[in-house]
Amino acid sequence: MGMKELFTVVPDGSVTSPKGFRAGGLHCGLKKTTRFDLGAIVCDVPAAAAGVYTLNAFQAAPLKVTQESVAVEGKLQAMLVNSGNANACTGKQGEDDARTMRAELAKGLGLAEHLVGVTSTGVIGELLPMGKVSAGIEQLPGQLKADGGDDFCQAILTTDLVKKMICVRVNIGGETIHIAGAAKGSGMIHPNMATMLGFLTTDADIDSADLQKLLNESTDSTFNMITVDGDTSTNDMVIAMASGLGGGGKLNPQHPDWPAFAAGFRHVGEYLAKMIARDGEGATKLIEVNVVGADSEAAARAIAKTVIGSSLVKSACFGADANWGRIIAAVGRAGQPVNTETVDIRLGDISVLEQSRPVKFDEERAAEYLKGELVEIYVNLNMGNGRATAWGCDLTYEYVRINAAYRT
Amino acid sequence: MGMKELFTVVPDGSVTSPKGFRAGGLHCGLKKTTRFDLGAIVCDVPAAAAGVYTLNAFQAAPLKVTQESVAVEGKLQAMLVNSGNANACTGKQGEDDARTMRAELAKGLGLAEHLVGVTSTGVIGELLPMGKVSAGIEQLPGQLKADGGDDFCQAILTTDLVKKMICVRVNIGGETIHIAGAAKGSGMIHPNMATMLGFLTTDADIDSADLQKLLNESTDSTFNMITVDGDTSTNDMVIAMASGLGGGGKLNPQHPDWPAFAAGFRHVGEYLAKMIARDGEGATKLIEVNVVGADSEAAARAIAKTVIGSSLVKSACFGADANWGRIIAAVGRAGQPVNTETVDIRLGDISVLEQSRPVKFDEERAAEYLKGELVEIYVNLNMGNGRATAWGCDLTYEYVRINAAYRT
Structure with missing residues (x-):
């Protein structure tokens, strides 16, 4: 193939491996155990953003809020996530809660609200216990670390058994650029997005329109080609954030190193998609x-x-x-x-x-x-x-x- | 509703309750136990026939042979069935075997070959042990009885736990007309026919074109509305046979008692469809x-x-x-x-x-x-x-x- 030679897998890489990203997680009380249930990825600068969202008609409240944020200028500087409660089919109150979460993290980080996205995973149809969530969000900025990718990964799990993360590096214009991802499964998994959250980070310098196009293409042959049980969730989304801090010049489809970037980007998606399938609920293979x-x-x-x-x-x-x-x-x-x-x-x-x-x-x-x-x-x-x-x-x-x- | 009053369920009714039908079953050796695995329904006269068949591209050999038979003059006088082997994906040899089965039963009953239909259910991709099958077909005419509906029902089961049969009676032009059915499930069950065989018999006097139209309509809201596991089999079919021996005059959609007949016909389909769903593999409800x-x-x-x-x-x-x-x-x-x-x-x-x-x-x-x-x-x-x-x-x-x- 030769595709593999276009990029290299970074040992122990995570969503914070690309330059400019920190991440973290904590337990705020949504899960019955003490497992992490709240997390965030934060970028030092507004990152070019792209997203793909569930096709389920009952799209959960946080997805609407995230799409609103991205629509403003195609950028995100922070993604907030909770597990244990999907905030789906929760009506007006659910939307208010998702907006409150966005506003609280934006305030805690000193960002404009439209630079923050929100996503949730867990049980459908129950209102978030906002007291616990807000208390957690207040503590979250203090938990963000340059090596917090692992903590973040824990915070997004529900019935998953293993953490799913990867980072590859590619050579762009003589500079080393990273592309990383984290994801969760593992039930209600089906083509056209699963109950599946994916977070891709890169330090490439790329416009959100090109990032969106690449995300759409690679999702079609990766995340949209997995199924655990045929059920498409209300909360699925994959978000990509590009900090542009890695150097190597503006990246677009005309750049000579675009094929390497696209191959690395696709590999991250395929790796995570396969991890999700392998870790499907109850799966042995x-x-x-x-x-x-x-x-x-x-x-x-x-x-x-x-x-x-x-x-x-x-x-x-x-x-x-x-x-x-x-x-x-x-x-x-x-x-x-x-x-x-x-x-x-x-x-x-x-x-x-x-x-x-x-x-x-x-x-x-x-x-x-x-x-x-x-x-x-x-x-x-x-x-x-x-x-x-x-x-x-x-x-x-x-x-x-x-x-x-x-x-x- | 009022629909229920249009027909009455016949206690202990079976496919042989309508006038003119006999049925039977025996063990020829396709199943490992001594359970029946070969059966037939036979009519005293050529019966008006209608059929619906799987939409799976890999339609099994016996379905092709049955469709050829019905195509000749829209009539069937005997339906032969084996369980334990689907005779599907068996190529030219499989088609030859299905034709041999048809020819052998036709000979045993003294019928023209095109008045015999064949159907199979069981494992896909294995050739039928024709020695056993032929020996069984030779004995089958001697096993046909006016009260053989129960034996027939046993012969069509695979992983089914219970026999599925019903008969209703309706009043047509002052005469009592019967509509009966037998069916088997219970895995690979999904809309657009399941791994599902259905056999409907009636002593109404109806043309095969009207019978086909009624079968199509009622299948859409009965057999095609059940699912066990989403898998559409290669062998699904429902066959209806009308002996015309019950009296009451020619039945067609213009007949004043047609609504009663249609309601009874649909009830037989719905009852069997629900029985199949309830008896889905492993089902508790x-x-x-x-x-x-x-x-x-x-x-x-x-x-x-x-x-x-x-x-x-x-x-x-x-x-x-x-x-x-x-x-x-x-x-x-x-x-x-x-x-x-x-x-x-x-x-x-x-x-x-x-x-x-x-x-x-x-x-x-x-x-x-x-x-x-x-x-x-x-x-x-x-x-x-x-x-x-x-x-x-x-x-x-x-x-x-x-x-x-x-x-x-």
């Missing part, structure tokens, strides 16, 4: 579905998403059962052009279907493969050049346990 | 989603299907958790017109959301309600007159267990 040879890229995406979203495929992967019939059934119901005579299917390197004909394969070796931490499913439609990759996880007893009593 | 006040009937259907298909809603019902946030999140992601300020949600008679505002409700009473065998979810969008009902079941540990190792 990551499933990657590669569709090639489709009629179009759109068809490939739809088919990949349908296969990765199939409860039957997900259950079979959990049970290490090489039941490829469920894969082809999912391909067939995706509503896309399919030549029913030309489909190949592989599980890892084990061919199970060629030209739509079952292949005799070693069931034991297939079961052994499916027991692994990563299951790669390849579907070749042998029709055209459309290709896409989607990520998800297996469906387990633990998923049911978690979701049978999420609130209790 | 039936969930009914009623959407009213939608922008259109199409919007209501899409929203009802999205709610009933949500893994999170299904898990919450299993856990008796009144987590209505998941319901509204599903409403919001259905891709249909929604006024986010006017939505009401009830669980049974417990109001949890009014005009999109959370209502304080008795959590204990709600949990008690959700623990029941039937959970009714009402969503009123307060926008228009579109309404629809969808049925499904809860998502349980048992669903995962069954599907983690279906083939083993």
Whole structure:
């Protein structure tokens, strides 16, 4: 590929690795345990900002407030986040609360309100206990640190088991530029944003319009290609902030190093998306579905998403059962052009279907493969050049346990 | 309503209750236990026939053969079914096998081949052991009985726990006419036909064109409104056969008793559809989603299907958790017109959301309600007159267990 050579992963990198960013987290009392439930990322200067938001009609209050902030001048200097309560379907009071949170952090940091964004994740339909939240926001500026990326990551988790963060560096105009990200899952995860929050930071000098375009493109092939359970949340968003403090000159699609920046940016998104899928509620493994040879890229995406979203495929992967019939059934119901005579299917390197004909394969070796931490499913439609990759996880007893009593 | 008065349920009725039908089943060796795995419904005369078939691109071989049969003169005199093997994705050999099955039963019954239909359910991608199947078909005519509806019902089951059959009677032109049905689920169940086989019989005298129209209409609001796991199978079909032996004169939409016939026909479909949903793999309860006040009937259907298909809603019902946030999140992601300020949600008679505002409700009473065998979810969008009902079941540990190792 050569893509990997365009950027380098920074060991132990986080959202504060790019120049100009601090972050932090604390426990304000939204979670029943003492885990962090309030956090922020703050930039030394107004950062060029871009965002993508859930397509769910019931968009949560904080998303509206964040979009209002970004709309003013395309910049954000701070992102505030709470976990444990989504502030969704909370009506006028919910919007007032989101605005209050924005105003309080802006005041604490000495910023204009429109430079602050707000986001929330957790239970839908309950009002925020604003006493606790406001007390937390008051303390938050004192918790911000240049190495606070880890604390921030903890503050955004709900049912996630592991923190999700990454930083890569790229060479832009002779300078080292960083692109970093943090994200949370891990239920209500589905294409067109999951219950998923993503925070990308970079010290590149880029206008918000170019950043928005890049975010849209990379989201389509990363965050929008994962599913845990097919449910699109009310609160999903990915926010990107660019401080411009890394040097290397103004970055835009005409810059000779743009491909490196775009590759690094996409890698951060893909890494976080895969982490979210792997850490899906109850998951024991990551499933990657590669569709090639489709009629179009759109068809490939739809088919990949349908296969990765199939409860039957997900259950079979959990049970290490090489039941490829469920894969082809999912391909067939995706509503896309399919030549029913030309489909190949592989599980890892084990061919199970060629030209739509079952292949005799070693069931034991297939079961052994499916027991692994990563299951790669390849579907070749042998029709055209459309290709896409989607990520998800297996469906387990633990998923049911978690979701049978999420609130209790 | 008044609809119920148009027809009467026949106690212990089955597909052989309408005049002219016999049925039966036997064990030929496709299932590992001694459970029946081969069955047939046979009519004394060529019956007017209608069918609806899966929309999955990988339609199984027997469905093609059945459609060919019906295409000849719109009639069927026998339907052959096997369980334990779907004969899907089996290529040319699979089609040859389905044709052989048809030819063998036709010969055994002394019928023209085009009066015989074939259908299969079970594992995808394995060739039928035709030795066993042929030996079974040879014995099948001797097993057909006027009270063989129960045996037939057993022969079509796979992971189903209970037999699904019903018969209603209606008064047509002064004569008693019967409409009966048998069906099987219970995984890979989703709108636009489930892994689901339905067999409807009637002794009404009706042309196949009118029967087809009625079957299409009633399927849209019955079999196509259920989901267990969102997976549309390769083998789904519903076949209706009308012997015409019940008297009462030629039945068509202009007949004064047509509304009674249509109501009875729809009731048979709805009853079987609900039975399939209730008996979904691992299910502990039936969930009914009623959407009213939608922008259109199409919007209501899409929203009802999205709610009933949500893994999170299904898990919450299993856990008796009144987590209505998941319901509204599903409403919001259905891709249909929604006024986010006017939505009401009830669980049974417990109001949890009014005009999109959370209502304080008795959590204990709600949990008690959700623990029941039937959970009714009402969503009123307060926008228009579109309404629809969808049925499904809860998502349980048992669903995962069954599907983690279906083939083993």
